[in-house]
Amino acid sequence: MRTLTIVTGGAGFIGSELVRQLVERGDRVVVVDNFVNGKRENLAGLPSDQVIVLAHDVRRLDGLLVPLREAATVFHLACLGVRHSVHSPIENHDVNATATLHLVQACRDAGVPRFVHVSSSEVFGTARWTPMNEDHPTYPSTPYGAAKLAGEAYVRAFHQTYGYPTVIVRPFNTFGPRSHHEGDCGEVIPRFLLRGLAGRPLVIFGDGTQTRDFTYVADTASGILRAGSSDDAVGETIVIGSGHEVSINDLAREVMRVAGAPDAVVQHEPPRPGDVGRLCADATRARRLLGFVPHVSLTEGLERLRDWYRSQDVAPGQLLEEEVVHNWKG
DSSP: OOOEEEEETTTOOOOHHHHHHHHHHTOEEEEESSSSSOOGGGGGGOOTTEEEEEEOTTTTTTTTTTTTTTEEEEEEOOOOOOHHHHHOOOHHHHIIIIIIHHHHHHHHHOOSSSEEEEOGGTTTSSSSSSBTTTTSSSOOOHHHHHHHHHHHHHHHHHHHOOOEEEEEEEEEEEEEEEEEOOOGGHHHHHHHHHHHTTOOOOOSSSSSOEEOOOHHHHHHHHHHHHTTTTTTTTTTTEEEOOOEEEEEHHHHHHHHHHOOOOOOEEEEEOOOOTOOOOOOBBOOHHHHOOOOOOOOOHHHHHHHHHHHHHHHHSSSHHHGOOOOOTOOOO
């Protein structure tokens, strides 16, 4: 009897939230993470009798063959990010596309009943129309988006060719506790909020009119978890997002308010290479197939993240020492 759930990238931002929700459900979870982006502290407090951590690179399957034979579901979140792809496109493809192909084949060979591939809204590129559903054209603007789309194509092909039970989930921008502010993983909300709390300028690349659809991490993880247990989702590609479009300029103003820094300086810099101009999700299919409904608004999520930062032992200014402003340059 298969009794394990495997989460690749399970020590990362979204992965660690998914692991928490799986533990709450009563699952025994194997976390596979090489800790390039993931952090052991993201898994702090989880019961050792329910969570096994394998410090392992997803590109090497040798250490995964035994747990795969016991796995009921594999959630594949391990990846390298958008900015990393700008300075290291080959390595990014190797992890996000080639390793996905090898893993889905290994899962099929091991008879794993369900493979959930976590892709990204970056496969779309800039919106041709909004809101964006699964049928929106895919024109990725970065090597990351292209590699994620290639990974999707392999997973989809395994369902079409072999009848292997796969699900593809495309989350839009996710934020919340344990989000990345550091290195080439650093993203806009944690960087804005830490800068607001530390009394530093908020850096906007471009004119700030570009838009995003932000979903709180607990909601995103809930959608991914549901994709692993819904039979109606098998063979589907499913968008996960809030359906609310917000410009980066408006986001900066809201972060300043939540951080208690309404007069913070906003510093504009030239646009980043490959930056998407507009994103907004149509999660109708997720609602229909998964019963997915986001519960946490942008403002409430920002307040939760602010409070989480304030509860940490490290001051915002100290955390910002890990920030790389131009994090696509390597």
